[in-house]
Amino acid sequence: MTQGINQSRRNLFSRRKTHVIRPPWSKPEHSFTDNCTRCDKCIDACETKIIKRGAGGFPEIDFSQDECTFCKQCVEVCPEPVFDTSTEGPWPLVANINDTCLTAKGVWCQSCKDACEPRAISFIMAVGQVPKPQIDLAACTACGACVSPCPSDAITLISTE
Structure with a gap:
């Protein structure tokens, strides 16, 4: 029983979700979550409103209503080092x-x-x-x-x- 409770607590505070899609040009997950301050500037700047506040308050992409236009508004408005536009494409x-x-x-x-x-x-x-x-x-x-x-x-x- 205590092993299940400890596992639940560990999952509660975990920032690592493999199925989450971060905004385009995001750095790898660890770097992204370590540097993102969860200020919501990227969420507010998204022209198609597909960036949502996800688990732990970190921005995630939600394609259920619209698409990404790759406008880079999220990248431009972010004050933290969470994006890398030198990559070949916006995301793999x-x-x-x-x-x-x-x-x-x-x-x-x-x-x-x-x-x-x-x-x-x-x-x-x-x-x-x-x-x-x-x-x-x-x-x-x-x-x-x-x-x-x-x-x-x-x-x-x-x-x-």
């Missing part, structure tokens, strides 16, 4: 479509393709089946535009690292 993420996609159930749906501005999502035709989605990982910017329009919550962004 790509879109991933899981088995709950409606096309796996034979339903014709292409809402993700319609929302994808760089056209990284295409649909492959097959005889006797509805077209199946395919992601061009080289073209995917991980902006998250495909996440919210998906009626079955089948799209997530996953790390490429």
Whole structure:
């Protein structure tokens, strides 16, 4: 019993959540959480309002309503050393479509393709089946535009690292 309580306390104060997406150009998790003062300036500056206050008060990305435009407002307004714009891209993420996609159930749906501005999502035709989605990982910017329009919550962004 005490082992369970100690584990719960440890989790309560932990800042390490592997499934959290930090704002674009964020430094690695340890560096980010060690330096972020949780001032909410990045949250207030976000033009699409996808940066939310997450666990422990640290900023997290929530693609449930909108996408990232990579405007860099969060980077510019932050007074702390939590961002690194010298990296190759804004973050090491790509879109991933899981088995709950409606096309796996034979339903014709292409809402993700319609929302994808760089056209990284295409649909492959097959005889006797509805077209199946395919992601061009080289073209995917991980902006998250495909996440919210998906009626079955089948799209997530996953790390490429």
